[in-house]
Amino acid sequence: MKRLLIIALLIALSSIATAQSKKKLKENAVKTQTVWKHSFKNGAEVKFKEAEYAFDEKGRTILEKEFDEQGFVIRHMEYVFDGAGNLTTETTYNPKGQIIRKEVTQYNGNLKVERKIYGPDGKLKTRKVYEYTKH
8 A cells, every 4th residue: 555655756856857837838928738658569669648738827727638549538627716826616527528526716816715515416525614812
């Protein structure tokens, strides 16, 4: 179990380390990014599109898709931000483009006050409420 956790952590950290910063994306006016994977099998190079990302004018990821070696979508996520820059909606789709999970977050200013998670049927599955105490 520990070994699996360590492997998952290393994979996550490598993804974070190779990602472009929002600042760099914004400075370079990057709208989309395509990641091509080159692997070598029996001396032959195999190239396929591994992922696609779309960014808004502030460099925030608004769309991400991951593909398998045959070019089929295996994961599709969309993100929506409010005017203050808060992530308000995260929608996850299955390979057929159907919603399998939707998270909606509400804020009071920049403080998260509620998060609702909906299932593929559109019904509310969980709800978290955040309370804050000021000093």
